[in-house]
Amino acid sequence: MCNPIKDSNSRGLTAGSGVDKAASTPRSSRWDSQRIRGFLYLFSSKLNQLTSNLVLCFLIPFLMVLIGRFVIFSDIPTPQPLIEDEFSYLLAGDTFASFRMTNPMHAFWEHFESIHLIVKPSYMSKYPPMQGLILALGQLVFGSPWVAVVISMAIFCGLLPWVFRAWTTVNWAMLGALLATYKIGIVSYWTDSYWGGGAAAIGGALVLGSVKRLVEKSTSGMLAIFSLGSCILANSRPFEGLVFLLGCAGYVLAQWHGRYKEKLPLLAKNMRVSLLVIIIPTLLLMGLYNDRVTGNLTELPYTEYDKQYSIWTPFVWQQVPDNEPIYRHDFIRRAAVEWDGGIKQASRHYPMTVFLNDFIRNFQFYFGDSFYFILLFLVLFLIGDGTNLMRSIFFKQPNRAAMGILLFYCLISCLILDVVPHYTAPAAALIYLAMTMALRTMSEYSYKKTEVGKIFCLTLSLFFIVSTASLMSSNENRFLFPKKHFLEKRNRVLSLLNSQPGQLLVFVHQGKLNDPNDIWVYNQANIDASKIVWANDMTPEKNQGLIDYYGNKRTVWHLNDDAKLTLAPYGNAKAKTLISMANAP
Template sequence: MYYGLLFGAGVAILANSRPYEGLLLSLPAVAMLLVWMLSKRGPRPRIFATQIAVPLFIVLALTGTAMGFYNLRITGNVFRMPYQVYAETYDIAPKFIWQSLRPEPIYHHQVLHDISHGVDLTLYKLERSVVGFVTKNVAYVSWWMFYSLNVFLIPLIARCSITFHWAWHNRWGSFALLTYGVLVCGLLVEIPMMIHYAAPITGINYLFVLQAMRLWNWHNASRNVKQLMLWLVLLLGAVVAIGLLYVRTNFDDASVWYKRRAAVRDQLMKAEGKHLIIVSYGLGHLVHEEWVHNGASIDDAKVIWARDMNDQNCKLVEYFKQRRI
């Protein structure tokens, strides 16, 4: 029962953090579970039902009900996620390479136009050709591998062939390799690709790193040299981690845009009454430095952020006339 609950909890976390990538990661696990269940070494039906299927079903049913209720309250449809509404309302570029461009909507703010005509649209046009598709994905995968593994790429590169040979001939290694392949192939057909999209595969990354270190075997080298190289990788990893931690804790720049926004909000939260902040961006504004976002219950919020609407500001001010502008 413990493993069924754990499996269900893992799927629930993936479904609520990275739904698409979580689905790709779950497919090999579900397939392997079914193969094991139907094999001669599989459990008896009663044991499978009580120890795995029922606990798994309970966790997934509760998760699905909660997600459906959340969707219903926000979008009015149990199966329609808020992100889908956002994409259909503002985005032009699709999420997958086989999809077509959407009709351009009417934008009431320049910043929304600039976001929709930014990187995603450029990548979509680039991937219309085979050369562009290969170039984009090779660049992104290389950047992702270096960024996510950093110095731990050293043992993987040094023992790449041996690690692959182990994975190909080991049952659990083959499962990890299959899962890795399914997720990477799924990522390649996405138009936008950011490093956190591959977050579900992080554990398997370090599985291969540790296995490469375990299989490290320098030909014509002494045992001392092998141990020196392994400890050097670990030492470099520790240095990188300590360096990043030091930078994050000691270089606190109060001029960063999100800290300036937080300072304004904190100041107004302590002031009397309710407030409306009208934000106007300058020519050099970066579209991802977005000051305007509010909670779900806007009318009840103490501080509300709104974009400058020029001539339409009168309607905005009239609606929130009880607030300080």
């Protein structure tokens, strides 16, 4: 009934898909036609010419991201930060661009408390420093943090052919890299926001590409690449990076089973350079960074923030919330207790619902609507005669190793509640590798002398390209949370304030009817040097203390964001309200 899945270790797509094989087919077959075979052969030949040069393999996806993104720049300009996380990362970037690890605690720190940043014992983002370093590079070199975000995604996409070549044929490696670049490299919220994704994805790619080569030969160069990737993961997404590293370590140990006496001494010998040049300096810098930000070598800024503001950890095993800390601002309490707490409790009460929602959200990010197309195909083949195909996709080496690491990563990641796509960034290269391996195996499948696999791969690729192009500029693709109304409010307020002469101090009252995720109080690293200083509205006495601190250097405004948004001069009941607009229901 069904031809067995052909295995090939040859170089090109022709071997991977079987298009160079001269098996004759009935003329009556409409699907397995000479045109399809000829097209695939021609495409494979041209691809062979491109993939013979490793530098060119890097440059094609790399330039595809840069050129593609800036070609559509007039339609999709520089993104504006809207999410709390983005403002926190931008604070880190501005701090590093000022050549400081952190900022001193402000004398009136209570006025500057906000979501995802700490104001004591120093004023800094709570997040690991890697994304902030990328933003700082963009700010210093290009005058725009966002340019470095795009470059980081271009580097990730450029690395993919090198990563995939360790696991599959070079032509399929290039095809997989191009599909990944097209889907998330040119336009996605990883590229069009300041949240990050690129940094951890680069770290994961370096680890995944080197670990397969390390199994075969533990050279000093590959160990250095592995160490560099590991250090990037530790400083971008530490927990998810650790899970990914454990999965890769398990793969190495399994492959070396029975050869530990031969492999481990060589590993230790060649690891010395990486330890001295990469790992030890990185650990020392991490400790120094923690000490400067939190006052403790081993205390991460993230855990320091949680101690001060959070009642829930992000992990599934916490069943009872911690005692509420002292909240000086209601919007922080509502964000921590009601909004975040609501998500955490829903995740515990309805784990399967939340898991399925996270699964669909993440795989839609990576594959778009093609995800449902793939599911439909798999169901049809399982109903029909897909046993051999499924066995080859998941259990044939090296597919089995890659799928095993991915399965381990997914299972352990379930310990985190509410997983969004950039949490999975360490495994981004692995996810697209699994896709590439599955497509290659499917392309070899035939049924009743009809090469169904080739037809499916062509159809899926066309559907993937068309569906991605149609949704590329959509809000669903560009933003995880669009926040269109907050963008409108923020632009209107900033336009008015920036038109005012001199320096400004804006007291912000965020009422109970305001969305707790629409946060105004974010400032630059040097608060006192900013044109606009955003401060939390507190008691008249405390507000007056901050006003006196600035003397007559700043005009003072009051922004009230509650049932409606109003902006007016501070302390004058008769003053004209310059902005008044209704909030979204």
